[in-house]
Amino acid sequence: xxxxHRRSLVSGAVALAAASSVAGPASARETSGMYGLxxxxxxxxGKRDExxxxxxxxxxxxxxxxxxVVFKDPQDADAVWISEVWTDSAAHQASxxxxxxxxxxxxxxxxxxxxxxxxxxxxxxxxxxAG
Numbered sequence: 001x002x003x004x005h006r007r008s009l010v011s012g013a014v015a016l017a018a019a020s021s022v023a024g025p026a027s028a029r030e031t032s033g034m035y036g037l038x039x040x041x042x043x044x045x046g047k048r049d050e051x052x053x054x055x056x057x058x059x060x061x062x063x064x065x066x067x068x069v070v071f072k073d074p075q076d077a078d079a080v081w082i083s084e085v086w087t088d089s090a091a092h093q094a095s096x097x098x099x100x101x102x103x104x105x106x107x108x109x110x111x112x113x114x115x116x117x118x119x120x121x122x123x124x125x126x127x128x129x130a131g
Contacts, residue, residue, distance in 0.1 A: 034066065035089040036123040040116030042078045047111040051080055054107045058100045064091025066129055078113065085123045 043051040055070045062068065064087040073079035086092040095101055123129060 032122055032124045033088050034123040034129070035086040035092055036121040037082070037084045037092070037119070038121065039082055039118040040073070041080045041082070042076070042113045042116065043080060044111050044113045045078055048072065048078050048080060051108055051111050054104050054111075055080070055082060057104060058098070062095050062098060062101070064088070065095065079116070085129060 041051065052070055052072070058068070065084065066087060067083065067085040069083050071081040071083070073081060084092070086095075
């Protein structure tokens with residue numbers, strides 16, 4: 001049985017917006033303290049929309065989460081990208097204990113065929129983020 005951690009499950013594509021924005025000066029990049037993830041998953045064939053629904057089902061909130069975006073990949077019918085921006089890595093780690101996150105991981109496991117790219121980043125600002 002494959003073990004999936006939320007970092008792998010929801011890793012990554014919420015920092016996509018922050019990572020694609022223009023970075024500030026080096027001093028801002030070194031001191032932002034924010035934590036970002038961008039990741040790609042492949043759903044089992046025909047299950048992408050179901051996976052997306054699961055990934056968007058955070059009914060009890062995610063304290064410290066500044067941005068959480070789920071993307072369909074227009075070039076791959078099974079691919080899902082996720083970007084996340086958190087106040088810091090501790091907030092992301094704490095999110096792994098949230099009941100809806102645990103439930104999402106359990107529901108998503110059977111319909112994730114594989115994991116693609118995964119990047120941990122330090123966001124430095126962007127629209128919607130305090131930099």
